[in-house]
Amino acid sequence: xxxxxxxxTVLRAAGDPPKEIQEFFGRVNSGTQEVxxxxxVSPPGWSEPGQTPAFNEYTVVLKGTLVLQSAEGEVxxxxxxxxxxxxxxxxxxxxxxxxxxxxxxxxxxxxxxxHRDAPPDSQA
Numbered sequence: 001x002x003x004x005x006x007x008x009t010v011l012r013a014a015g016d017p018p019k020e021i022q023e024f025f026g027r028v029n030s031g032t033q034e035v036x037x038x039x040x041v042s043p044p045g046w047s048e049p050g051q052t053p054a055f056n057e058y059t060v061v062l063k064g065t066l067v068l069q070s071a072e073g074e075v076x077x078x079x080x081x082x083x084x085x086x087x088x089x090x091x092x093x094x095x096x097x098x099x100x101x102x103x104x105x106x107x108x109x110x111x112x113x114x115h116r117d118a119p120p121d122s123q124a
Contacts, residue, residue, distance in 0.1 A: 005030060008039065014116060015048030019095075026108045036108035040101050042066075047094035054113040055105045057085045064099030068092070077101075 008022035009029040019042040023029045026036030042064075050069075059066065059082060066077045068085065069092040077083045085091050107113075 003030070011038075013040070013042075013048065015046055015093075017043050017046055019043065019046045019048075026105075027110055033108050034106070036103075036105045038103050038109070040099070040103055042095040042099045042101070044098040045096065046098075048092065048116075049119070050090055050092040050117040052088060052090045052115045053085070053105075053109075054087055054115065055107050055109065056087050058104040058106070059083050059085075059101055061099060061101040063101075064095060064097055066099045066101055067094045067096060069094070 005024050008024045011021040011023055011028065013019040013021050019040060022039040022041070024037045024039070025032045026038065027033060059077065061077050061079050061081055061083075063079050065079075066083070068075045068077065068083060070085075071090055075083060103109075
């Protein structure tokens, strides 16, 4: 069987200022649970809370720089480079100067499996 995807579903990402997620394959756009493929268009100054996802994330940066913070330190991924974040790794993403990149999650991204850090003012 062949399924053509006519267009991605546009989703709003966590973090500020707003980042656009264009999901081509995944739980929302194609009903795919095994993998998600999304194009991210991230503005300058965007960052999101830390997370410890239950999926592997493979990212290819097309434009700009993606900055990842983890317990191991900080990694800058430039256009033309890629990075793998293994499931269970705490990570925080940011794009100080803006970036465009593709993210592939295995299994597919879901809010229930991203395990974001609690906001600082929340009571756990």
